[in-house]
Amino acid sequence: MSLLLGCGVCCMLLSIWAILQLFVMGIFFKMEVLAFIEEAEPDHHGYEDYDDFMKQTKENYQLIAVNCWVATFIYVITLGLSYMCIKHAKNKERMAADNVQDDETYCRSKAKRL
Amino acid sequence: MGSLFRSEEMTLCQLFLQSEAAYACVSELGELGLVQFRDLNPDVNAFQRKFVNEVRRCDEMERKLRYLEKEIRRDGIPMLEIPGEVPEAPQPREMIDLEATFEKLENELREVNQNAEALKRNYLELTELKHILRKTQVFFDEMADPSREEEQVTLLGEEGLMAGGQALKLGFVAGVILRERIPAFERMLWRACRGNVFLRQAEIDTPLEDPSSSDQVYKSVFIIFFQGDQLKTRVKKICEGFRATLYPCPEAPADRREMAMGVMTRIEDLNTVLGQTQDHRHRVLVAAAKNIKNWFVKVRKIKAIYHTLNLFNLDVTQKCLIAECWVPALDMETIQLALRRGTERSGSSVPPILNRMETLEDPPTYNRTNKFTSAFQNLIYAYGVATYREVNPAPYTIITFPFLFAVMFGDLGHGALMAAFGFWMCYKEKPLQAKKIDSEIWNIFFGGRYIVLLMGLFSMYTGLIYNDIFSKSLNIFGSSWQNNYNESTLRENKALQLNPDSEDYLQYPYAFGIDPVWQLAEANKIIFMNAYKMKISIIIGVFHMLFGVCMSLWNHIYFKRRISIYVEFIPQIMFLTLLFFYMVLLMFIKWTTYGPTPPYFGSQDPEIVKTSGFCAPSILITFINMMLFKTDANTRPQCDPTMFAGQIGLQKFFVILALMCVPVMLFGKPYYLMKEQKKRDSQAHQSMEAAAENGAAGGAPAPAPRGHDDDITEVFIHQAIHTIEYVLGSVSHTASYLRLWALSLAHAQLAEVAWNMLLRKGLKSAGYQGGIYLYVVFAGWAAISVSILVLMEGLSAFLHTLRLHWVEFQSKFYSGEGYLFQPFSFEVILDSAGQTEE
Numbered sequence: 001m002s003l004l005l006g007c008g009v010c011c012m013l014l015s016i017w018a019i020l021q022l023f024v025m026g027i028f029f030k031m032e033v034l035a036f037i038e039e040a041e042p043d044h045h046g047y048e049d050y051d052d053f054m055k056q057t058k059e060n061y062q063l064i065a066v067n068c069w070v071a072t073f074i075y076v077i078t079l080g081l082s083y084m085c086i087k088h089a090k091n092k093e094r095m096a097a098d099n100v101q102d103d104e105t106y107c108r109s110k111a112k113r114l
Numbered sequence: 115m116g117s118l119f120r121s122e123e124m125t126l127c128q129l130f131l132q133s134e135a136a137y138a139c140v141s142e143l144g145e146l147g148l149v150q151f152r153d154l155n156p157d158v159n160a161f162q163r164k165f166v167n168e169v170r171r172c173d174e175m176e177r178k179l180r181y182l183e184k185e186i187r188r189d190g191i192p193m194l195e196i197p198g199e200v201p202e203a204p205q206p207r208e209m210i211d212l213e214a215t216f217e218k219l220e221n222e223l224r225e226v227n228q229n230a231e232a233l234k235r236n237y238l239e240l241t242e243l244k245h246i247l248r249k250t251q252v253f254f255d256e257m258a259d260p261s262r263e264e265e266q267v268t269l270l271g272e273e274g275l276m277a278g279g280q281a282l283k284l285g286f287v288a289g290v291i292l293r294e295r296i297p298a299f300e301r302m303l304w305r306a307c308r309g310n311v312f313l314r315q316a317e318i319d320t321p322l323e324d325p326s327s328s329d330q331v332y333k334s335v336f337i338i339f340f341q342g343d344q345l346k347t348r349v350k351k352i353c354e355g356f357r358a359t360l361y362p363c364p365e366a367p368a369d370r371r372e373m374a375m376g377v378m379t380r381i382e383d384l385n386t387v388l389g390q391t392q393d394h395r396h397r398v399l400v401a402a403a404k405n406i407k408n409w410f411v412k413v414r415k416i417k418a419i420y421h422t423l424n425l426f427n428l429d430v431t432q433k434c435l436i437a438e439c440w441v442p443a444l445d446m447e448t449i450q451l452a453l454r455r456g457t458e459r460s461g462s463s464v465p466p467i468l469n470r471m472e473t474l475e476d477p478p479t480y481n482r483t484n485k486f487t488s489a490f491q492n493l494i495y496a497y498g499v500a501t502y503r504e505v506n507p508a509p510y511t512i513i514t515f516p517f518l519f520a521v522m523f524g525d526l527g528h529g530a531l532m533a534a535f536g537f538w539m540c541y542k543e544k545p546l547q548a549k550k551i552d553s554e555i556w557n558i559f560f561g562g563r564y565i566v567l568l569m570g571l572f573s574m575y576t577g578l579i580y581n582d583i584f585s586k587s588l589n590i591f592g593s594s595w596q597n598n599y600n601e602s603t604l605r606e607n608k609a610l611q612l613n614p615d616s617e618d619y620l621q622y623p624y625a626f627g628i629d630p631v632w633q634l635a636e637a638n639k640i641i642f643m644n645a646y647k648m649k650i651s652i653i654i655g656v657f658h659m660l661f662g663v664c665m666s667l668w669n670h671i672y673f674k675r676r677i678s679i680y681v682e683f684i685p686q687i688m689f690l691t692l693l694f695f696y697m698v699l700l701m702f703i704k705w706t707t708y709g710p711t712p713p714y715f716g717s718q719d720p721e722i723v724k725t726s727g728f729c730a731p732s733i734l735i736t737f738i739n740m741m742l743f744k745t746d747a748n749t750r751p752q753c754d755p756t757m758f759a760g761q762i763g764l765q766k767f768f769v770i771l772a773l774m775c776v777p778v779m780l781f782g783k784p785y786y787l788m789k790e791q792k793k794r795d796s797q798a799h800q801s802m803e804a805a806a807e808n809g810a811a812g813g814a815p816a817p818a819p820r821g822h823d824d825d826i827t828e829v830f831i832h833q834a835i836h837t838i839e840y841v842l843g844s845v846s847h848t849a850s851y852l853r854l855w856a857l858s859l860a861h862a863q864l865a866e867v868a869w870n871m872l873l874r875k876g877l878k879s880a881g882y883q884g885g886i887y888l889y890v891v892f893a894g895w896a897a898i899s900v901s902i903l904v905l906m907e908g909l910s911a912f913l914h915t916l917r918l919h920w921v922e923f924q925s926k927f928y929s930g931e932g933y934l935f936q937p938f939s940f941e942v943i944l945d946s947a948g949q950t951e952e
Contacts, residue, residue, distance in 0.1 A: 017531075018892055035586050035630065038870075039877045050605060063884070064877050070885025071892060097192065 005093075008085035015079035019072055026068035032061045039064060118487060118509045120672070121500055122442045124477035124935070129437040130467040132457075136426070136435045139456035139466055140419045140938075141203040146452050147939025150440040150478060154427040163424040168206075171213065172417035178216040179410055182402055185223060189396060191403045195548070200944070201408055203415035212412065219402055226395045233391060234325035237384045240377055241322060242290040242333070243361050247374045249316040249335040250288050250363055254370075285346055288337040291358035293317060296334055299356050303338065306348055311340040337363075411944060418943050438471070440935065442480055477502050480935035485543075486564050490515065493565075497920045498930025505668050507924060514658065514923075515915055516568040521654065522857035522911040523569070525865060526577030527584040528904050533570025539563035550948070569912075579627045580858070584899070585865035587630035594620045595631045609637055615710040615727060640859070647855040649701050649733075655851025655922070656694045659844070662926030663687055669927060681782025685775035686840060686926075692772040694848055696765075697737050703757055704730055720752060729753035740765040779837040784829045791826075839925070847922040853914050861907050868898050 029036060040060040047053040131139050143149050155163065186193060204212070291299060296315055303311055314337050321330035336358070338349050353360055364370050426435040441449060446468070453466045479500050483491045491508045493515070500506055523529065539546065540563050551557070559566065581587040595612055603610070612618035623629070628646075632639050663686050670678045708730040711722050723729065729750060736757075739745060743766065748755050756762060876891025924930070936942075 014893060014896055017896060018889075022888075022892065033589070035589065035633065037634065039874055050601060060878075063880070067877060067879065067884040067888050070882075071888040074886065074889045075892075 002089075004085055005089040008082045008089060011078055011082035012086065015075045015082060018075040019079065022068045022072040022075065026065045026072065029061050029065035029068060032058065036061075036064075118481060118483070118491075118506055120503050120505050121479040121481050121932070122444065123503070124440050124480060125443050125446075126471045126473045126475070126477070127439055127441050127446075128467075128469040128471050129439060129453075130429075130469075131426075131435045131437065131453075132462050132464045132466070133433055133435060135457045135460040135462035135464070135466065136423060137206055137419060138460035139453050140422050141415070142452040142456040142459075143449070144415065144418060144422070144938055144940045144943075145202065146448065147937050147941060148442060148445045148449060150935055150937050151422055151425050152438045152440070153425045154436070154438060155425065164428065165420045165423050168209075168420045169417060169424070171209065172413055172420065175213060175216055175413045176410075176417070178220045179406065179413060182216075182219060182223065182399075182406060183410075185227075186399050186403050186406065189399055191396075191399055193403050193406055196407050196411065200940075201411055203419055203940075204412050209416060212409065216409075219398070222398055223395070226391060226398065230388070230391050230395070231325050233384060233388050234323065237381070237388065238322060238325060239359070239361075240381050240384065242318075242335075242359060244374065244377045244381065245318045246288050246290060246335050246337075246361050246363060247370055247377065249318075250337050251367070251370065252316070253314050253337050254365075254367065284339045284341055286337055286339045286363075287346075287349060287353065287360050288335070288363040289353055289358045289360040290318070290333050290335055291353075291356060293332045293334050295356050295358075296336070299336075299352070299358070302352055302356070303349065306352060307340065307345055311338050311345060311349060313338050410947075414944060414947055415940055418938075418940065422938055440478055441468075442482075442935075476932065478935035479504075479932035481506060481508070483508075487512065489562050489565050492561075493916065493919075494924075495934065497924070498928070499932045499934050501929050501932045503672065504929065504932070505665050505672075505927065507665070507919070507928060510661070511919060512568075515919060516565070516572040518654070518658075518854065518915045518918055519569045519911050520572035520576040521650070521854045522914060523573045523861060523908065524576030524580040524858055525582050525584065525861060525903075526574055526588075528861075528865070528899070528907075529570050529573025529575075529577045531570075531900065531904055532908060533567060533574060536563055536565075536567030536570050540567055569908075580862070581624075581628040581630055581633070582862060582865070585633070585862065585869045587628075587633035589630040591625040593629055593631045594622060594624050595629060596620065611638075613716075616715045619710070621710070621712050643859070643862070644855070647858055648852060651851050651854035652694075652848060653698050653701065654854065655848055656690070656698050658851070658918075658923055659847060659926060660687070660690060660695065662923045663690060666927035677783065677786050681778055681786065685778045685782070689772050689775045689779075689841065690844055692768040693741075694844065696768055697733065700733050700736060700757065704733060707757060723752045724754055731757060740769060743769070776837065776841060779840065780834060783833050784826065787829055788826055843925060847925075850922055851918065853918070857907075857911055857914060861903065861911075864903055864907065865899075868895060868903065872898060 025036075029040070032040075037057075040057050042053065042056040042060065047056055160166065183193070300313055303313055315334050316336075317334045318332065321332050323329070324331050338353075340346060340349055350360070364373060423435070426437045428434075429436055450468060453468065457465055479502055481491055481500075487508065490511045491506075494500070494506070494508050494511060520529070523532075539560055543563070546560060551560075577583060595618060597612070598617055599610060628643075632642060635642070663683070666686070667679065667683050670676070670683055708725060708727055710726060711717075714722050717723075729752070731753075735746070745755070745762070872891060872895040876888040876895070879887040879891075
């Protein structure tokens, strides 16, 4: 059971980090920030002249921004799923703990085993 | 007022306790946790001490409690933690009540367990009988039909039946055996009875529970037909050997049916009884589970008190117990109050007496720390406990440790992750502590939560200075570099340089930290950062070491070693300053003197060339030439050979002065000690002569000259080792600080590789599946970042910082030859008992 809880917590933390980082990176790509030039520039021989280079670079910036936001959205879904996983795992743990405390259910299950 | 500056003042005290009040007083002192008792009966065997009976009773109680705990754990019942306050040690008379309770519980539980086992055995027998009756029905049915197979009733053949007068009746035994044993059993029967017995077997489908081991085992029913008494005994013996249980099975089907019904009813009854037994056991255990932690604490406290009482001495009058203890001098009042409380509680009239004792022994080292400072103090203690009343490096470590870590780890993103982790641990401190998690790795991280938090925050700061967040830079204030090349130049050249001695550089630096453009400079980013980081490392290192040497001054002053100040501290400081602090100054001079002169970029005017970047000398070469008294040929004729006027002369002077410090360090102290000895010897002679003149009327001779415990060669050797260590160490330690540069370079490069090889592939992917691909790649990049860059690099930087503190910093002043103050404290005892239990 704690495996499900562990997975849930990991996914939740990863999703929160991913949402923050990818969203901000998407904005930066939209703003055509120079720090990301190496991600956006076309390959070494993939362009003919200066104007083509600039055009491709600008296009790439926009495309990557969209990529980032799409990934952000998928991580939002993952966040929701992980939250539900954690809730489910906690519920199960609580019910198992209650079961042990309750004399009747405990002894009934024990007698059945014999 | 106690402080972290140096360890607390301790006094050795003698404690006189009246025997009736002793228990209560020791209980109060245990709650307080400020007193370290000494063992006054070291040669007495554990079995001959005064309170050995009480300790034995406590051990017995603990054994019973452990048995109860094992049973509770076996049933999976949760044991409640103690709500509210930890209970106090109970009075001695309460011990009898506790013993009675535990005895009762243990007996009850053992009885229930025994009954349950007997019942289960019974149940097993009945179940096996039930299976036998069912399966043998099949055998007898087949037997009843004579026209079936040959190997049936007429085992002896028709002749046997017809020949003898009487019909030969076949006997049989029925039983149950473990399935695994059947092949061997069959073989043995065949061989022993020479094939004259007939075995039929059928498997029991459901596994049965073995009562003693609670395992589920598979068994088979068998029935053996034989003729004659001899075979019967033989078969019975073989069954015994294979531990098969035999059951009486009636021949007639009607009898069998009746028996089957009887068995069924008995099984039902037994089930009910078993259920009720388990129920009762569970109730007993649940009731016990509510109190068991409480009881454990009480019993452990009683045991601890009696162990401590065993350390005391009994007074001649047998009415009073004497104890010797180390006590922090500032806490005498608190201890007196505790003792008074104890005597009041026990109803005794005689107040306890706490006496100070004079002693020449070394007291233990005690530092009063809180949850924040204790982590840093433990880092220092891990290397060596401070000598009594020595200057404590811990308060400075609170800042220098995270700072040096951050210089090696500087990344805003990774620092933020570490700070978030540390913040969560500190914020959720109380609930996490209450959980008492077992894992040792977790306990290490949790114990250092404040260190982790500080390291993360400082790393965020140095990340901003290095302008590095996950290997990308942030352009917050606008870069100070601009591109002035025209389009054709850009198109034709693969790589171009921006010259700071031109309009390319705006002549004022980026407002905070490294300019963001450097992250994009593939070709010479590393060369530039190397120059910067190496100089910073040496500057930080020299300051750290100078600070360490200054700490030794405080030690010399406190321990009144005035001569050490003159022959050790002053030469040490001079050596370090004249050589390495001078090098630091050279770095600052180089930074400020050489650079572009704004209106006259690239001018050839000799005056301007002399202060341009072209003429900046190499600090390392300058330093090496300084030490070797060498001058290189000037390869750049437009430049001055020196940085400032009189540099060569000044450097020669510094080196000679520094070298003169070495013999002072080497011979100063031994020479002074030799002089002192001669003076003492001559004084002793004089006083002895004076005593002889006065007519020594049976007076004792003058006190022998104290102190020259080691002869003079040992002092020389000791001092030589110290000097060589310091002199050579100053060179090697200064270079050792370059690890600050090396690790930060490694971290930056690893982060860059992770981004370029992983995340860039995800970002560049095209089309609609690009987003999904990025989703997957980001998870991988995040995993690599956390595991390699935060965890592995973090541990590595932590280790190197620790080494820098322990070796480079502390070797300048720390002797670390003390022993730790370990007070008698219930908290400590309960914690360690709880841990060993798990």
